[in-house]
Amino acid sequence: MDKPDQAILNLLQHDASLSVGEIAEQISISKSACWRRIQNLEQTGVIRERVALLDQTKVDLPLTVYVQLRTNQHNDAWADQFRRVTEKIDGVLEVYRMSGDLDYLIKAVVKDMEGYDRLYKELIKADLFDVCSSFVMETMKQTTALPLE
Numbered sequence: 001m002d003k004p005d006q007a008i009l010n011l012l013q014h015d016a017s018l019s020v021g022e023i024a025e026q027i028s029i030s031k032s033a034c035w036r037r038i039q040n041l042e043q044t045g046v047i048r049e050r051v052a053l054l055d056q057t058k059v060d061l062p063l064t065v066y067v068q069l070r071t072n073q074h075n076d077a078w079a080d081q082f083r084r085v086t087e088k089i090d091g092v093l094e095v096y097r098m099s100g101d102l103d104y105l106i107k108a109v110v111k112d113m114e115g116y117d118r119l120y121k122e123l124i125k126a127d128l129f130d131v132c133s134s135f136v137m138e139t140m141k142q143t144t145a146l147p148l149e
Contacts, residue, residue, distance in 0.1 A: 063110050089108070092107075
Protein backbone atom coordinates (compact mmCIF):
# COMPACT_ATOMS: atom_id res chain seq x y z
CA MET A 1 0.00 0.00 0.00
CA ASP A 2 1.48 3.34 -1.00
CA LYS A 3 1.27 6.74 0.69
CA PRO A 4 -1.78 8.03 -1.27
CA ASP A 5 -3.75 4.87 -0.36
CA GLN A 6 -2.75 5.29 3.30
CA ALA A 7 -3.81 8.93 3.20
CA ILE A 8 -7.18 8.02 1.66
CA LEU A 9 -7.76 5.35 4.30
CA ASN A 10 -6.79 7.68 7.15
CA LEU A 11 -9.25 10.29 5.92
CA LEU A 12 -12.07 7.77 5.43
CA GLN A 13 -11.47 6.19 8.84
CA HIS A 14 -12.15 9.54 10.45
CA ASP A 15 -14.95 10.70 8.14
CA ALA A 16 -16.44 8.24 5.65
CA SER A 17 -18.82 10.93 4.41
CA LEU A 18 -16.06 12.87 2.66
CA SER A 19 -16.62 13.21 -1.07
CA VAL A 20 -14.07 11.94 -3.58
CA GLY A 21 -13.37 15.58 -4.46
CA GLU A 22 -12.67 16.50 -0.83
CA ILE A 23 -10.34 13.54 -0.39
CA ALA A 24 -8.54 14.22 -3.67
CA GLU A 25 -8.01 17.85 -2.70
CA GLN A 26 -6.66 16.98 0.75
CA ILE A 27 -4.09 14.51 -0.61
CA SER A 28 -3.31 16.48 -3.80
CA ILE A 29 -4.36 14.01 -6.48
CA SER A 30 -6.98 14.22 -9.23
CA LYS A 31 -10.59 13.23 -8.54
CA SER A 32 -10.46 10.40 -11.08
CA ALA A 33 -7.24 8.97 -9.60
CA CYS A 34 -8.75 9.21 -6.13
CA TRP A 35 -11.97 7.53 -7.26
CA ARG A 36 -9.96 4.66 -8.89
CA ARG A 37 -7.93 4.18 -5.72
CA ILE A 38 -11.05 4.07 -3.52
CA GLN A 39 -12.71 1.60 -5.91
CA ASN A 40 -9.62 -0.62 -5.78
CA LEU A 41 -9.50 -0.46 -1.98
CA GLU A 42 -13.16 -1.52 -1.86
CA GLN A 43 -12.78 -4.29 -4.48
CA THR A 44 -9.75 -5.79 -2.74
CA GLY A 45 -11.55 -5.77 0.61
CA VAL A 46 -9.28 -3.25 2.33
CA ILE A 47 -12.38 -1.10 2.80
CA ARG A 48 -14.99 -3.57 4.04
CA GLU A 49 -17.86 -1.14 4.47
CA ARG A 50 -18.70 2.46 5.30
CA VAL A 51 -20.85 3.01 8.35
CA ALA A 52 -22.18 5.65 10.72
CA LEU A 53 -20.98 5.29 14.31
CA LEU A 54 -23.77 5.95 16.78
CA ASP A 55 -23.63 7.24 20.33
CA GLN A 56 -24.92 4.23 22.24
CA THR A 57 -26.29 6.30 25.13
CA LYS A 58 -28.37 8.41 22.74
CA VAL A 59 -30.00 5.29 21.31
CA ASP A 60 -30.76 4.00 24.83
CA LEU A 61 -28.09 1.27 24.99
CA PRO A 62 -25.84 2.76 27.67
CA LEU A 63 -24.46 -0.44 29.19
CA THR A 64 -21.53 -2.24 27.55
CA VAL A 65 -20.75 -5.74 28.73
CA TYR A 66 -17.86 -8.08 27.98
CA VAL A 67 -18.88 -11.70 28.36
CA GLN A 68 -16.14 -14.28 28.84
CA LEU A 69 -17.17 -17.80 27.89
CA ARG A 70 -15.72 -21.24 28.35
CA THR A 71 -16.96 -24.39 26.73
CA ASN A 72 -16.07 -28.02 27.18
CA GLN A 73 -17.09 -28.79 23.61
CA HIS A 74 -14.35 -27.97 21.13
CA ASN A 75 -15.85 -29.25 17.90
CA ASP A 76 -17.22 -27.81 14.67
CA ALA A 77 -20.84 -28.70 15.43
CA TRP A 78 -20.79 -26.80 18.73
CA ALA A 79 -18.98 -23.84 17.13
CA ASP A 80 -21.63 -23.68 14.38
CA GLN A 81 -24.41 -23.75 16.97
CA PHE A 82 -22.66 -21.04 19.01
CA ARG A 83 -22.27 -18.87 15.90
CA ARG A 84 -25.99 -19.24 15.08
CA VAL A 85 -26.98 -18.32 18.65
CA THR A 86 -24.78 -15.22 18.82
CA GLU A 87 -25.79 -14.00 15.34
CA LYS A 88 -29.43 -13.89 16.47
CA ILE A 89 -28.80 -11.73 19.55
CA ASP A 90 -29.26 -8.06 18.62
CA GLY A 91 -27.03 -6.54 21.31
CA VAL A 92 -24.00 -8.68 20.47
CA LEU A 93 -21.52 -6.49 18.60
CA GLU A 94 -18.39 -8.64 18.51
CA VAL A 95 -17.51 -12.29 19.12
CA TYR A 96 -13.95 -13.60 19.29
CA ARG A 97 -12.52 -17.11 19.69
CA MET A 98 -9.60 -16.67 22.06
CA SER A 99 -6.41 -18.39 23.09
CA GLY A 100 -5.46 -18.98 26.72
CA ASP A 101 -7.82 -19.58 29.65
CA LEU A 102 -10.80 -18.12 27.85
CA ASP A 103 -12.54 -19.73 24.88
CA TYR A 104 -14.71 -16.85 23.62
CA LEU A 105 -15.08 -13.15 24.32
CA ILE A 106 -18.23 -11.23 23.45
CA LYS A 107 -18.80 -7.49 23.42
CA ALA A 108 -22.45 -6.50 23.74
CA VAL A 109 -24.56 -3.45 24.50
CA VAL A 110 -27.80 -3.48 26.47
CA LYS A 111 -30.22 -0.98 27.94
CA ASP A 112 -29.95 -2.19 31.53
CA MET A 113 -29.49 -5.27 33.73
CA GLU A 114 -32.84 -6.61 32.60
CA GLY A 115 -31.56 -6.37 29.04
CA TYR A 116 -28.39 -8.18 30.05
CA ASP A 117 -30.45 -10.93 31.67
CA ARG A 118 -32.33 -11.46 28.39
CA LEU A 119 -29.03 -11.57 26.51
CA TYR A 120 -27.62 -14.06 29.03
CA LYS A 121 -30.65 -16.33 28.68
CA GLU A 122 -30.18 -16.35 24.90
CA LEU A 123 -26.44 -17.04 25.19
CA ILE A 124 -26.80 -20.07 27.44
CA LYS A 125 -28.85 -21.76 24.73
CA ALA A 126 -25.43 -22.51 23.21
CA ASP A 127 -24.73 -25.03 26.00
CA LEU A 128 -21.89 -23.17 27.72
CA PHE A 129 -19.61 -24.46 30.48
CA ASP A 130 -18.84 -21.14 32.21
CA VAL A 131 -19.97 -17.53 31.76
CA CYS A 132 -18.36 -14.49 33.41
CA SER A 133 -19.42 -10.94 32.60
CA SER A 134 -17.82 -7.57 33.24
CA PHE A 135 -19.60 -4.26 32.79
CA VAL A 136 -17.92 -1.11 31.49
CA MET A 137 -17.98 1.65 34.08
CA GLU A 138 -16.13 4.26 32.01
CA THR A 139 -14.90 4.34 28.42
CA MET A 140 -11.43 5.84 28.47
CA LYS A 141 -10.58 5.36 24.80
CA GLN A 142 -12.64 4.13 21.90
CA THR A 143 -11.71 4.25 18.25
CA THR A 144 -12.31 2.34 15.06
CA ALA A 145 -9.30 3.88 13.29
CA LEU A 146 -6.46 1.46 12.58
CA PRO A 147 -2.88 2.83 12.83
CA LEU A 148 -1.64 2.73 9.23
CA GLU A 149 1.81 4.29 9.54
